Amino acid sequence: MGGVGRRLEALPCGSVEPRPRQMNRRERMQVILERDGPYCVWCSAPLDSSLNQPTTEHLVPRIKGGPSWVENELAACRRCNNERGHQGPAGWLQDCVGMGRTPRTHVVISALERLQAAIVERGGQRRARPYIDSQLRRLRKM
Numbered sequence: 001m002g003g004v005g006r007r008l009e010a011l012p013c014g015s016v017e018p019r020p021r022q023m024n025r026r027e028r029m030q031v032i033l034e035r036d037g038p039y040c041v042w043c044s045a046p047l048d049s050s051l052n053q054p055t056t057e058h059l060v061p062r063i064k065g066g067p068s069w070v071e072n073e074l075a076a077c078r079r080c081n082n083e084r085g086h087q088g089p090a091g092w093l094q095d096c097v098g099m100g101r102t103p104r105t106h107v108v109i110s111a112l113e114r115l116q117a118a119i120v121e122r123g124g125q126r127r128a129r130p131y132i133d134s135q136l137r138r139l140r141k142m
């Protein structure tokens, strides 16, 4: 695992344990855009820092137990982000198709798989696990 986007703090002399520094919001968004490309995950609109600024979208909503990890974050336009509310990714993706939008289904599936792998590696997240499994099953059938 590469620890994408993580930078290490300068280590005090004699220290052996590298401590990953928390990324701020801008750095996290940079990681997400480099990972997934600069497009809204729900409508494929191009995102940029002037006309259509990216907003942070939680793959597994935090009220469903989604962790505040960069693996649980996607980039979306403000419109899609606001309209989704707390809907799960599979249901909202279907709504987007119904509204004639072009969601990036493969990006959502990859993100869920990445989050699943991160949870296996780090442990915990008991509430999110079955949620991710069922969302993946639904998305793979679409």
Ligand SMILES: [Zn+2]
Residues within 6 Å of the ligand: 040, 041, 042, 043, 044, 045, 076, 077, 078, 079, 080, 081
């Ligand atoms: Zn959008």
